[in-house]
Amino acid sequence: DSLTGLYNRSKLDAILADQIARYKRNRRPFAVLLLDVDHFKTLNDSCGHIAGDELLAAVAKILAQSIRSVDFAARYGGDEFVIILIDTPTGAALETAERIRSQVENAQYSAGEESIVVTVSVGVAQWQADDLAPAAVFARADQALYEAKRAGRNRVFCAA
Numbered sequence: 001d002s003l004t005g006l007y008n009r010s011k012l013d014a015i016l017a018d019q020i021a022r023y024k025r026n027r028r029p030f031a032v033l034l035l036d037v038d039h040f041k042t043l044n045d046s047c048g049h050i051a052g053d054e055l056l057a058a059v060a061k062i063l064a065q066s067i068r069s070v071d072f073a074a075r076y077g078g079d080e081f082v083i084i085l086i087d088t089p090t091g092a093a094l095e096t097a098e099r100i101r102s103q104v105e106n107a108q109y110s111a112g113e114e115s116i117v118v119t120v121s122v123g124v125a126q127w128q129a130d131d132l133a134p135a136a137v138f139a140r141a142d143q144a145l146y147e148a149k150r151a152g153r154n155r156v157f158c159a160a
Helices: 009-026 040-047 049-065 090-106 134-150
Strands: 030-037 072-077 080-086 109-111 114-116 120-126 156-158
Touching: 009 030, 009 072, 009 080, 009 134, 030 040, 030 049, 030 090, 030 134, 040 049, 040 109, 040 114, 049 072, 049 080, 049 090, 049 109, 080 090, 090 120, 090 156, 120 134, 134 156
Parallel strands: 120 156
Antiparallel strands: 030 080, 030 120, 072 080, 109 114
């Protein structure tokens, strides 16, 4: 992705195909984190698109620095990001998601001379043996993300 320096959606699709094949061969778990910048449209509208782009790049940098070298971070679209955690069971994925959520919240952001607070909501889902396509794990992560938003944002929720 040219704005964030993270992988783009096309590369994400290829990464998922590889991880699904690995799972089918040796049952190595992987988790999907779907993150959304809370109230991004409001921030973008009030601070301007340039500041919004800078904010997305800053969040992306935190994501890239918060994962292991074997994991993958991608911009999913707009203000949404996806992280693929390799060889990671649900508990460890939740810990990683919470650490990322906290790091984003505690980072310093500014728009011009104004300091702003940025938070993310995160949905976590584990690839399951009966998933037939990437859409299944994304649907669960998306549902968990929306549960986090409905619960007040700046939260991590895990798919059942």
